[in-house]
Amino acid sequence: MDIFQSIEEHPGIVRTVELHTSGEPIRIIISGFPKLQGNTLLENRRYASENHEVDRVRKWLMLEPRRHQGMYGAILVKETELTRSGEADIEVLFCHNEGYSTMCGHATIALGRFLVDTQDVEIFPRRALLQLHKNNVDGEIITVLRLHTPCGVVTVTVPTTPQNKSDGSKPVRFRYVPCFVASPLEQGITIEVPMQMAWPKLIQRGNQQQIQVRVDISYGGAFYALVSSEELGFTSLQSSDAELFKELADAARILRILLLNQDPQIRKSLVHPEEPDIGFLYGITILDSSITPNLHLKKNLITWICFFADEQIDRSPTGSCVSAHIPLALDQNQLEMGQWCSYQSFLSTQFPGNEFRGRAIERNTKGYVIELEGFAHYTGTASFVPPQEKIDTMGSGFVLKLPSNM
Missing domain, CATH: 3.10.310.10 (Diaminopimelate Epimerase; Chain A, domain 1)
Structure with missing residues (x-):
């Protein structure tokens, strides 16, 4: 068990929770991502994209050898303008093999489950403010979550058990910004x-x-x-x-x-x-x-x-x-x-x-x-250590592509 302990004690460790939604992976980054700068979520996104030291963490989390070209990530942001104003419960930035996107449906479904399931206030400071409701149509117990994404606030409805956990047998449902x-x-x-x-x-x-x-x-x-x-x-x-x-x-x-x-x-x-x-x-x-x-x-x-x-x-x-x-x-x-x-x-x-x-x-x-609406399922958790770039020249991330026909 000593290797597990040494990895967990590494000063640069990044911890994640892993799910998939209809086969598409989602790596929820819960701790260890560099601190973002900016007064708004879009400013946070711009900073992450333009700052080399921040973006290099995205690369080694998304690309091989820690994942692959098809990986997708969600970076939890505890506070920006809309949580301060009371319009959102938590914020998120989405990331992939190229950079940072503005919205992601499959990740939102997975986030709905995880944010209901976690009770850790270090990860989700406003978790205790979420309340159970009964659906007016069928009496189903649900938790409603306001997720601030780069494109706006998305309202997520998560079927919930009496034990206050997400019910994975039922679909997570959410409402988009105007399309x-x-x-x-x-x-x-x-x-x-x-x-x-x-x-x-x-x-x-x-x-x-x-x-x-x-x-x-x-x-x-x-x-x-x-x-x-x-x-x-x-x-x-x-x-x-x-x-x-x-x-x-x-x-x-x-x-x-x-x-x-x-x-x-x-x-x-x-x-x-x-x-x-x-x-x-x-x-x-x-x-x-x-x-x-x-x-x-x-x-x-x-x-x-x-x-x-x-x-x-x-x-x-x-x-x-x-x-x-x-x-x-x-x-x-x-x-x-x-x-x-x-x-x-x-x-x-x-x-x-x-x-x-x-x-x-x-x-x-x-x-x-x-x-x-759709279903998301847990696949595990992970702890990642940053690459020692002078020794591990591949650890910073690479993409393996098939050659084009054109």
């Missing part, structure tokens, strides 16, 4: 793909000098570009073929490059009306046309694959993209207010009970208020 369609509704955005950048399946779709691809941009706590697989030349995502996923990853990477380097209309679609720090393209989501042709929701089921950050693939159905898609479906008359829709990732389709469900419950001048 909206950012690109022109009727025509979306047309991307011109030069032949020298086109992937094989897109070339098979047409032989012009330039091939046009239509995407929609929508906001669900982060900005996403949504496009059907058929539009990109893929008939279906229903395959375990590794080559298909390499081709999809190449297509998403090229789309991202073209989206960020084309006309001002695209840049205009990525402007948040209130917070400049949020105005960037976070992910590319490809919808399975074989299940939902032309985004039509006959079966109230959407299946997709989401690429975000530095070509990271979301194992889960991507909660913030669910909240980005629902306004688009509503505005295109494919979904009704209050109507639930189920969402699956390319992976969760293989494991029953791992879909997300979402619906719009309100519309106001800022957009739609989306409600989403």
Whole structure:
């Protein structure tokens, strides 16, 4: 046991709680992360991103050898402007292989469980202020938590046992900040793909000098570009073929490059009306046309694959993209207010009970208020020591990627 004790006594130790939501991991950092500076949560996020000593901790926690390219993290922040004003119970910053995001649905579901389960005031100073309630609809016991994220306050409802612990057999539910369609509704955005950048399946779709691809941009706590697989030349995502996923990853990477380097209309679609720090393209989501042709929701089921950050693939159905898609479906008359829709990732389709469900419950001048639910499960806890960089040259973090086909 001496090695465990020596690690626990290390002055630079970082402690985490580990969960997954529909297969997507979440590493909740509960202690040891460097102190952040700033009066607001967005200032904290900016500081973490720009300060080398802070960001190096993110890198060695997210990347190999301590994890991998697909890791996701949540950094608990005990106090910022909205906890001081009484509008939130706790704050969080989200992080991944590339940096810091503005919202994350799968992490919010996991955080809901953990923040109800912990009684440690060093981790969650306002835990004792949370109260048990009875759901007016079915009498279910719940705990309501106000989580301050970089995109705003998210209200999280956690089914709770009489012992004041989260009930993992029932889904965590939360309500987003206002979500909206950012690109022109009727025509979306047309991307011109030069032949020298086109992937094989897109070339098979047409032989012009330039091939046009239509995407929609929508906001669900982060900005996403949504496009059907058929539009990109893929008939279906229903395959375990590794080559298909390499081709999809190449297509998403090229789309991202073209989206960020084309006309001002695209840049205009990525402007948040209130917070400049949020105005960037976070992910590319490809919808399975074989299940939902032309985004039509006959079966109230959407299946997709989401690429975000530095070509990271979301194992889960991507909660913030669910909240980005629902306004688009509503505005295109494919979904009704209050109507639930189920969402699956390319992976969760293989494991029953791992879909997300979402619906719009309100519309106001800022957009739609989306409600989403899903399940999270504990996988363990961990203690990490920082790398001795002069000795361990790989310990600071690295990414292993498959070579691109393009």
